[in-house]
Amino acid sequence: MEGVDVLPWIGGVYEGCCYPDSEKWRKRFVSSIVELLQAHPRLAGIHVNIEPMPDNNKGYILLLKEIKSSIPAGKIVSVAAYPPPTRWHPYPDVHWGKNYYFEIANEVDQLAVMMYDTSIRLPKIYQKLMSDWTREIIPWCGNTQVLLGVPSYDDSGVGYHFNSVENLENSIRGINAGLSKFKELPKNYSGIALYCEWETDETEWMFFKEEFEKK
Template identity: 30%
Template sequence: MLALVFILLVPAPLGAYAVYLRVQYAGEPSAEARTRNNDALWLGHAWVDGRKTEADVTALAEQLQGTGIRDLYVHAGPLEHDGTLPLASVSPKARWFTTAMRAAAPAVQGIHFDFEPVQSGSKGFLAVLDQTHELTTARGVPLSVAAAQIDPIFHVNVLPLLLTGEGKWWSHGYFAEVARRVEQIAVMSYDTAMPLQSLYGGYVAQQTQLALEATPASTDLLMGLPAYWESNPSHWGHAETVAAAVRGARLGLGASTRKNFGLALYIDFTATPENWAAYRDGWCVAP
């Protein structure tokens, strides 16, 4: 009987939530919801392991022209179990790339952490951010972090915890705790399992609103764009598109005048010309 009740009750709230997301995706984004030149791009490991050349750096700099991309998140890891990063063996061309890239297209220098998974409420992660922030502050560079999505429905994070032992979302409060400890936070607003573009776009709109509420005005906030294709239960490529994410973020941003807001493309080596066009046309080009 308990199982039957569960089966009967679960579809109702999920259906109501789907309707809510579809409503979130309705209407026209504000004309003011355009790039504030605080966007970013995640870059793969090829840029720091010797596979890229000066010509590639020049091509990347040219590709970034006319966009709002200011920051590049370069994959320089992985870290060792003790937290060290042996650049000489893991990313031997890291210094070459940062020097070449700053010469070709000046960008902000700093540290971007992408630790996965980080469970909501993790005190260890907050401690790492506190310790790192002391170092970055002393050197006058920003600390940036990739963040999990925010719990979209009250305590829904309990479900994946019960089923897999790992949560998918951060609580609103924990997201705020992380955001207060960094200069920039980028939400990984993809891999949502949404089956339709309208639902995915509505979900991004909701996540944008939640993140805006939780992020201090002094911290840069960016929403991730899925510039890659997968087709599986956690990421339906026909639904999770750059165009839907851009439109959803614009709807969530509304008429906000917040300047330190942006979008972040994930990731350079899978981004297609269509992905770039959706980002440029939807976010960078005024109507």
């Protein structure tokens, strides 16, 4: 489609099928990416999503360096990024600190931050966290483009995601509040990344158009 950049979503489970600390595995993974982009030159680049990905993992930095240096010039390298730790969910295997953001941002063209699965049970607290993360993460990425990931999926029954709290309405209200604190909209802010389109209903799309697209 004209005006649409397509980035295939690649990756997998850390130390399940993805081993960024292994030079041999990285070489195979990078080679498969190069082959994919050569076979489909209309692709704009790739989006790497390896979950979980521990804070300060050096193998991942090496992987991103090797991808960027191997693919054709001008192709986008995007990554699924983890938000900072919180008192509700402090675990370093699924949260990144400021220094790691700086390292990752130096190796890629775009970060899509997964701002959900927080274990928070109160909507106002989640909105406040989204606002705080918005103001923290965007500056941490320097000139690298940032998409703020928002939830529109149903993961009922798990202890880290509550649909009545982590939803499109609360996340967008929080992001808008955070963005309003900047004197000017940061140049590296690219918008939001909605996860996931295939579970987003008509009511959610209407809210998205009213509260995000028009603001």
